[in-house]
Amino acid sequence: MKLYRWLLNLYPARFREEYGGPLEQQFLDDYREAHTTGARFKLWLSAVRDLAWSIPLELAHELRQDLAHSLRVHARRPFVTTFTIAILALAIGGITGVFSVVNAVLIKSLPFRNPEQLVVLSNSGGRMTESSAEFHNWRKGSPYLDDAAAFMVAEMNVSGASAPTRVAVAETSFNFFSALGSEPLIGRAFAPSEDVPGNDGVAVISYSLWQQLFAGDPRVLGSKLLLNGAPMTVIGVARPGLNYPAKASVWTPTAFDFARLPKSGVFFGRLSGAGRAD
Numbered sequence: 338m339k340l341y342r343w344l345l346n347l348y349p350a351r352f353r354e355e356y357g358g359p360l361e362q363q364f365l366d367d368y369r370e371a372h373t374t375g376a377r378f379k380l381w382l383s384a385v386r387d388l389a390w391s392i393p394l395e396l397a398h399e400l401r402q403d404l405a406h407s408l409r410v411h412a413r414r415p416f417v418t419t420f421t422i423a424i425l426a427l428a429i430g431g432i433t434g435v436f437s438v439v440n441a442v443l444i445k446s447l448p449f450r451n452p453e454q455l456v457v458l459s460n461s462g463g464r465m466t467e468s469s470a471e472f473h474n475w476r477k478g479s480p481y482l483d484d485a486a487a488f489m490v491a492e493m494n495v496s497g498a499s500a501p502t503r504v505a506v507a508e509t510s511f512n513f514f515s516a517l518g519s520e521p522l523i524g525r526a527f528a529p530s531e532d533v534p535g536n537d538g539v540a541v542i543s544y545s546l547w548q549q550l551f552a553g554d555p556r557v558l559g560s561k562l563l564l565n566g567a568p569m570t571v572i573g574v575a576r577p578g579l580n581y582p583a584k585a586s587v588w589t590p591t592a593f594d595f596a597r598l599p600k601s602g603v604f605f606g607r608l609s610g611a612g613r614a615d
Contacts, residue, residue, distance in 0.1 A: 341361065341364050341384065342361060344385075344388050345357050345360060345361060345388075346386070346393055348392055348396075349390050349395055349396060349399040349554050351399065352395050352399070352527075357538065358448070364380075364384060366399045367380055368380060371591070383506050390518065420533055449517050449518050450517070450518020450519065451518065451583075454483075454560060455517075458485075464606065468593055469510065469511075469533050469592075470531050472487055472510060472592075472593070473510070473512075484511040484512065484515070484516040485511045485516060486509060486512050486516040486517070487510040487592045487593075488507050488508065488509040488510070488513060488582055488592060489507070489508050489592060490505055490506065490507050490508075490582055490583040490585060491506055491508070492506070493506045493565045493587075494563075494564070494565055494566075495546075495550075495562060495587060496562070496563045496585070497600055501563075502549070502550075504585075504586035504587060505583050505584050505585045505586055505587075505607065506585065506586070506587045506588075506589065507566055507581075507582055507583070507585035507587070507588045507589075508588075508589050508590075508591040508594070509527070509532070509588055509589070509590055509591075509592050510532050510592050511527040511528060511530075511531050511532040511590045512527075512529075513526070513527070513590075514526035514527070514541070514575075514588075519575070519576055519579055520575050520576075521541055521573030521574055521575055521576070522544065522573075522575060522576045522577070523555065523557075523558065523573065523574045524541070524558045524572050524573030525572055525573050526541065527539065527541070527572075527590040531590045532590035532591070532592060532593055533593065533594075534591075534593065534594040534595075534596065537589065537590045537591045537594050538567075538568060538569055538570060539569060539571075539572045539590065540562055540564070540571055540572065540587050540588065540589045541571075541572060541573040541574070541580065541587070541588045542557075542562070542571055542573075542574055542575070542587050542588075543574075543575050543580055543585065543586040543587070544574060544575055544576065544577040544578070544588065545580075545586065546586040546587065547574045550562075550573065557571055557574065558571060558572060558573070559572075562587070564587065564589065569587075569589060575588070
């Protein structure tokens with residue numbers, strides 16, 4: 338009987354108040370008259386079938402009555418109704434905005450290794466990024482950084498397996514992905530010899546651009562891209578969600594190739610133990 342009472346609780350409250358007692362008494366009487374296991378099984382089967390059919394109907398009937406009553410009440414008070422809807426819309430919008438920020442900053446982890454160790458620095462007119470050799474000598478000799486990578490970003494026209502599109506292209510030093518701690522999903526990152534002029538005609542593309550231009554074809558490695566008319570060979574596809582810096586869709590090891598675009602020395606680094614505050 339406890340199970341039957343629990344099932345009756347699925348009815349709306351007003352229905353239970355009026356019919357719950359008679360239904361329970363009727364089931365109890367029928368149960369007492371069922372002397373065999375087979376008869377009791379049939380009784381339970383019939384009761385469950387009736388409840389499964391009637392409970393949704395009663396809930397729908399209750400919902401229709403409540404909605405009709407609410408509409409009648411609010412129709413007589415249009416100002417209050419409009420004000421309430423506006424407040425709810427503002428509250429929902431505010432909560433959604435706050436959650437988006439919290440999700441991006443605190444909940445959803447960045448696609449980097451140990452992101453709390455990363456810092457972005459700016460080269461203010463020094464010679465550090467004038468050549469690959471100078472930059473790499475500097476980063477290897479820094480006592481405060483475990484590693485550092487140079488980059489600059491520019492909007493470029495990109496064409497490949499489909500129509501040209503305009504995307505952000507990050508020109509980097511060869512160690513960009515290893516310093517960031519995010520190796521490509523497929524293919525490889527740049528080799529040490531590929532951030533020098535004349536040997537930097539390779540590119541890693543973002544996961545979304547891979548889907549857009551190549552429809553996710555795993556044979557994309559070795560395909561050709563044109564960046565503002567300059568041919569590049571695709572050697573890797575970045576992991577989903579990686580678009581650093583500046584929502585980049587293509588990365589090339591051309592940070593020190595000054596014939597391509599003017600450079601404004603920008604780099605990021607990964608703090609070493611000596612450079613982190615205790």
